[in-house]
Amino acid sequence: MKTEQRIKIQPKQTFPLTIKRLGINGEGVGYFKKQVVFVPGALPGEEVVVEATKIHPKFAEAKIKKIRRPSPYRVKPICPVYAQCGGCQLQHLQYDQQLKEKRDIVIQALERHTKLPVGQLDIRETIGMEDPWGYRNKSSFQVGEKDGKVLAGLYGLNSHRLIHIDQCAVQHSQTNEATAIVRQILEELQIPIYHEKTRKGIIRTIVTRVGVQTGELQVVLITSQKELPKKELLIAEIQKRLPNVKSIVQNINGEKTSLIFGEETLKLAGEEYIQEKLGDLQFELSARTFFQLNPVQTVKLYNEVKKAAQLTGKEKVVDAYCGVGTIGLWLADQAAEVRGMDVIPESIEDAKKNAKRHGFTNTKYVPGKAEEVLPKWVKKGWQPDVIVVDPPRTGLDRQLIQTILQVTPAKLIYVSCNPSTLAKDIQDLSSKYEVSYIQPVDMFPQTAHVECCSLLIRKD
Numbered sequence: 001m002k003t004e005q006r007i008k009i010q011p012k013q014t015f016p017l018t019i020k021r022l023g024i025n026g027e028g029v030g031y032f033k034k035q036v037v038f039v040p041g042a043l044p045g046e047e048v049v050v051e052a053t054k055i056h057p058k059f060a061e062a063k064i065k066k067i068r069r070p071s072p073y074r075v076k077p078i079c080p081v082y083a084q085c086g087g088c089q090l091q092h093l094q095y096d097q098q099l100k101e102k103r104d105i106v107i108q109a110l111e112r113h114t115k116l117p118v119g120q121l122d123i124r125e126t127i128g129m130e131d132p133w134g135y136r137n138k139s140s141f142q143v144g145e146k147d148g149k150v151l152a153g154l155y156g157l158n159s160h161r162l163i164h165i166d167q168c169a170v171q172h173s174q175t176n177e178a179t180a181i182v183r184q185i186l187e188e189l190q191i192p193i194y195h196e197k198t199r200k201g202i203i204r205t206i207v208t209r210v211g212v213q214t215g216e217l218q219v220v221l222i223t224s225q226k227e228l229p230k231k232e233l234l235i236a237e238i239q240k241r242l243p244n245v246k247s248i249v250q251n252i253n254g255e256k257t258s259l260i261f262g263e264e265t266l267k268l269a270g271e272e273y274i275q276e277k278l279g280d281l282q283f284e285l286s287a288r289t290f291f292q293l294n295p296v297q298t299v300k301l302y303n304e305v306k307k308a309a310q311l312t313g314k315e316k317v318v319d320a321y322c323g324v325g326t327i328g329l330w331l332a333d334q335a336a337e338v339r340g341m342d343v344i345p346e347s348i349e350d351a352k353k354n355a356k357r358h359g360f361t362n363t364k365y366v367p368g369k370a371e372e373v374l375p376k377w378v379k380k381g382w383q384p385d386v387i388v389v390d391p392p393r394t395g396l397d398r399q400l401i402q403t404i405l406q407v408t409p410a411k412l413i414y415v416s417c418n419p420s421t422l423a424k425d426i427q428d429l430s431s432k433y434e435v436s437y438i439q440p441v442d443m444f445p446q447t448a449h450v451e452c453c454s455l456l457i458r459k460d
Contacts, residue, residue, distance in 0.1 A: 009035055009052050009060045016068070019046045021108065022101045024420060026089030026448030037062050040157075041083075043071040043093055044101070073097040078133075079169045086157030088170060088446040095445065099126040102450040103440050109419035114427040122437035127300050132445030135294045137276075138209040139168065139175045140260050143183070143193050145201075150187040152179055152206055160196070170446055178208040178217055178242055185237045194224050202228065204253060205260055209285065212295045213277035218247040220287045221268075222261065224254050235269045247271045249287045261288050273350075278302070283324055283354050289347055290323045294443045297451075301415065301441045302330040304453040305388060308413045308436075311335050315385040318409075320370035320400070325351030325363070327388055327415070332360045339364045339384075341373045371399035378407055388413045395421025401428050408432055412456040417443070422452055434459055 009015070009032060019028035019042045028042025030050075036059040042048050047069040050062035067074075077083075077091035090098050103126045110118045129135065141152040144162040153165035167176050186193070186203055194201040205222035219238060221228070228234070228250060238248055248269040253262030265287050273286040279299055285291050292298040305327055309317070311334035319328030322340030324347050332338045332355070340363070342348055348367045355363040366373055370389075377384075387409045389396060395418065396404075404412060412433055416422035426435060433456040443451040 009033075009037070009055060011052055011055055013052045014049060014065060015052075017042075017048050017050050017062070019044050019048065022105060022448070024105055024109065024448065032060075035060060039064060040089070041092065042067075043074055045069075046071045046074075081153075081163050081165060084156050085154055085163045085165065087154050087168070089448045091169070091446045095128065095132050098132075098445065099128045099442055102126045102442060102448075105448070105450055106419045106422075106438060106440050106452060109423040110426070113420060113423035114430070116426070116430065116435065121435055124437060124439045126440040126442050126450065127297075127304075128442045129294075129297060129445055132442075133169055134172055135296060135445065136168075136171045136175065137212050137291075137295055138207070138293055139171050139179055140205055140207045141165065141179050141183075142205055143186070143203050145193040145195075148187075150183050150193060152183040170444075172210050172212060174210040174215075174217060174244075175208040178210075178219060178245070179206050181241045182206050182208070182219055182221075182238060185234060185241070189230050189234060189237070191229055191234065199224070199256065207251075207260065207287070209274065209291075211274050211276035211285070214275045215244055216246040216274035216276075217242060217244050218249065218274045218285070218287065219245055220249045220251055222251050222253055224252075226252055226264075226266075231268070239269065245270065246274050247287075251287055278326065279330070281326075281329055281354070281358060283326065284350055284357075285324070286346055286350060288344065289350055290344070292326070292443070297441060297443045298326075301443065301451060301453060302327060304439050304441065305413055305415060306331060306334070308439075308453060308455040309334075309386055309388070309411065311386070316382065318370075318374065318384045318387040320374075320387060320389045321391050322351055322365065323347050323390075325354050325365060327390060328363060329354060329358060329360065331388070332358075332363055335362065335386075337362045337364070339366075339377065339382075341366050341368050341370050343367065343369060369397065369400075371397050371403050374400075374403050374407065383407070384409045386411045386413065388415065390415040391421075393418040393421065396425045401425060404429065405432050408458055410458050412458075414452075414454040414456060416452045416454065417449065419450060419452065422454065426454070426456070429456060432459055433457065 017030035028039040049066040054061040073094040144151040151164040192201040194204040207220035252264040273284040319340035328338040351365040436455040438454045
């Protein structure tokens with residue numbers, strides 16, 4: 001009896017494909033002879049002709065050659081470098097449909113990584129934006145040089161080719177303006193631009209951040225060394241051409257790394273931080289501080305956390321991965337006590353300042369890893385009722401999951417920026433917790449990213 005041989009897709013092979021869904025990175029997903037094919041730029045329901053570009057053991061990647069039947073939700077991207085940049089993945093999809101597909105991405109992740117009855121879970125409609133453009137309050141543009149011209153932008157999709165970006169459609173207009181002006185000043189003053197291959201030159205990255213509610217602007221120059229030629233002239237020109245700049249900072253990163261920030265930060269002019277408001281709270285943001293990139297949606301997200309917590313004033317709350325204390329302070333007026341921890345010491349200092357400024361005396365912030373700090377508190381008899389986690393894309397540390405399962409607070413509120421790691425962590429927590437509901441929030445319109453606020457209740 002012959003075993004059925006699966007016909008392998010060949011490189012550069014052209015074939016028709018019907019797109020079934022969107023993948024986690026915003027690419028179209030179809031099946032050809034039972035093999036999964038990922039096609040950037042293709043949309044669910046479309047019939048396309050594609051050419052295979054990369055063959056992997058379990059899937060293939062392909063590019064669109066022709067769209068035979070376009071999706072009714074396909075629109076023209078407004079960004080001229082959209083196809084090359086790769087920063088946005090969904091500008092070609094109508095916005096209300098983006099919200100539906102993002103909910104579907106969450107469902108797919110749960111189906112793939114959990115044993116839960118996903119069809120019975122309460123997965124809510126994605127909360128979107130009224131105006132899904134110009135929302136990013138911070139930009140980090142790599143700097144390069146070509147024919148004596150200074151370029152600033154992002155590396156192209158799957159490449160190390162710098163795509164120059166004049167006006168980014170999802171960046172706040174003030175960050176766009178600030179980056180363009182700083183780039184121009186660097187060009188005029190002929191300050192050496194860092195070259196990755198030779199590792200010569202000085203300016204690596206221009207980081208700009210705006211307080212959307214306050215209008216305050218911060219410019220951070222990432223340099224390969226401490227010495228900055230024509231420093232005084234550079235500062236004077238930035239201040240002259242950007243009158244609302246409140247903070248000019250230099251960060252030194254001489255390492256061969258894809259990480260933007262180095263360990264050493266120096267104030268060049270103005271303050272070390274800028275102010276930003278979220279609702280009734282005001283925050284100080286220093287150069288390396290993590291802060292949500294979309295303040296409009298952040299208010300909606302944090303209100304979802306508050307709704308999930310349903311605090312009565314008696315609860316002890318842990319704000320793990322607390323950053324500058326934003327989520328914990330959002331809850332502090334309704335909690336008996338809030339304790340937070342974070343691995344970045346500057347963030348903890350900012351969190352303490354932010355709590356003090358708002359008159360909160362029921363907060364405590366310490367530097368360190370949640371999985372190391374929390375057991376020490378529990379050992380001393382401090383038992384949390386609610387734990388809020390907002391981890392990086394890699395999800396919860398394994399040790400922290402074990403700690404949560406041992407401490408077993410009544411409620412766990414999981415704020416996630418990656419549906420795959422959220423689903424895996426929910427599965428690991430499912431022995432003691434059940435999912436009450438999951439609320440997707442669109443923090444990054446035009447991209448495939450989706451944030452979720454999930455309420456997990458302890459099984460009694």
